Amino acid sequence: MAKKKSVKKKSAKKKAVKKKAVKKKADKKAARKYSKKQSGKKGGSRNAAAAVGQIKYRCVNGVCTATPKFASIGRSTVDLIAVNTDVTITFISGSPFVSGTNPIHIANGTTDQEVVRSNANGPFPYRLGCSACHRTSVTNPEMIVP
DSSP states (O other), X not given: OHHHHHHHHXXXXXXXXXXXXXXXXXXXXXXXXXXXXXXXXXXXXXXXXXXXSEEEEEEETTEEEEESSEEEOTTSEEEEEEOSSOEEEEESSOOSBTTOOSSEEEXXXXXXXXXXXXXXXXXXXXXXXXXXXXXXXXXXXXXXXX
16 A cells, blocks of 8 residues: 555656646746747847947957957947956057047056947957957957947
């Protein structure tokens, strides 16, 4: 008799675990469906290039990097943040910012806030230099104004 009860308990437990997994899967599917509706595009919000409000510069494995590397900066202000290194940003074909400063120098641990020009449009590739690391990325990073 005790064996039958333990078998019943085990099967009830298996059913409960399976039911929980099915519910979790349904919740995930509903969340994905909701995000697709919000973005208005097939594939959800992953395909939409959102404008970033900040770009961080740091040394990663001895290479000077920007995060994000290809930043869609929109048409407002952008915070350029130097993390654990002094940074020099030199635009190859002109600056997208109202200040027009080229090159831009950012001291270690500080933020430079720049306003995007109203008539700026397209990609603005730049060279990046960091004081704490001397190698740069093979491809130039870009600030993209849609």
